[in-house]
Amino acid sequence: EIASQPDCWRRAIALARDPDGPVREALPRAGERVAVVGCGTSWFIAQAYAALREAGGQGETDAFPASEMPTGRAYDRVLALSRSGTTTEVLDLLGRIRGGVRTTVITAVPGSPVTDLADEAVVLDFADERSVVQTRWATSELALLRAHLGHDVGGLVEDGGAALAAPLPDGLAEAGQFTFLGRGWTYGVAQEAALKMREAAGAWTEAYPVMEYRHGPISVTGPRSVVWWLGEGPSGLAEMEVTGPGGRLVGYGRDPLAELVLVQRLAVAIAVARGLDPDRPRNLTRSVIL
Ligand code: F1P
Numbered sequence: 001e002i003a004s005q006p007d008c009w010r011r012a013i014a015l016a017r018d019p020d021g022p023v024r025e026a027l028p029r030a031g032e033r034v035a036v037v038g039c040g041t042s043w044f045i046a047q048a049y050a051a052l053r054e055a056g057g058q059g060e061t062d063a064f065p066a067s068e069m070p071t072g073r074a075y076d077r078v079l080a081l082s083r084s085g086t087t088t089e090v091l092d093l094l095g096r097i098r099g100g101v102r103t104t105v106i107t108a109v110p111g112s113p114v115t116d117l118a119d120e121a122v123v124l125d126f127a128d129e130r131s132v133v134q135t136r137w138a139t140s141e142l143a144l145l146r147a148h149l150g151h152d153v154g155g156l157v158e159d160g161g162a163a164l165a166a167p168l169p170d171g172l173a174e175a176g177q178f179t180f181l182g183r184g185w186t187y188g189v190a191q192e193a194a195l196k197m198r199e200a201a202g203a204w205t206e207a208y209p210v211m212e213y214r215h216g217p218i219s220v221t222g223p224r225s226v227v228w229w230l231g232e233g234p235s236g237l238a239e240m241e242v243t244g245p246g247g248r249l250v251g252y253g254r255d256p257l258a259e260l261v262l263v264q265r266l267a268v269a270i271a272v273a274r275g276l277d278p279d280r281p282r283n284l285t286r287s288v289i290l
Contacts, residue, residue: 001135006160008126008136009156011127013153016148028058034061036050036079037063038065038087040134046081048142049079050063055184065089066092076102078094083108085115102120104122105120108123108124109125110123110125132280132281133199163258166252175248178203178206179206179227180206180230181237182231191207193207199284200271200278201276202282210235225248
């Protein structure tokens, strides 16, 4: 599933760009006020989408965990993200939404319960997975959303191929703690990276908007810490601010979504080294129901 990501992204981008295809019609239009919701990974992808849509001037966009969407705010549309289409919080929320608000879901499973509750569904069945841990689903969905917003995904597929082929950065498997940093849309990617390492490898991970790192999180940085910048261009953090306490700053310089592939591969490598099954984290199921 990790290895198939560049192919899945190519398909997702083509779908988003097809002028006569269903995706263009189904996803939010410029000017709409949108709430985008999901749980776990899907919430992080929601945050990346919201940041991109706002930055692109395409309309007010708020991301919420499906369990936390405030009532009493006026939205034109709720966009719900759910690979399984069965997550309880998402179903509850869609069931509570009343007339006047258009509801759209993106899911991997045709005919899943979310599709009955929403006005329309975008189904990316080619990106579904057997692993409990989401990899290609999350990245394909974000590739589709980025392409739909007109965000530059020109080098994404090639960068994904390079991230699959690249050697893993040296010495990371021995790290005691990982902090992933992002900015704007890549803060969602950083949170997703942290979740992958947590779920698949049982690692201690954190994620912050890049400049927040200086305001407390730096206190836990030590010789066995890795700080991984998942943003575009330089982090804005002086190297000293990270390496001073002994931590190590990693940055790869490719599309941050492609760089997430490297984190996924590292998570698998650490899981295997620790004797864990990266596809079946403790206490987690493919879909969290009730
Ligand atoms: C989301 C979720 C993931 C989690 C695991 C189980 O479900 O809770 O965030 O990492 O994969 O599923 P979904 O609503 O996207 O199916």
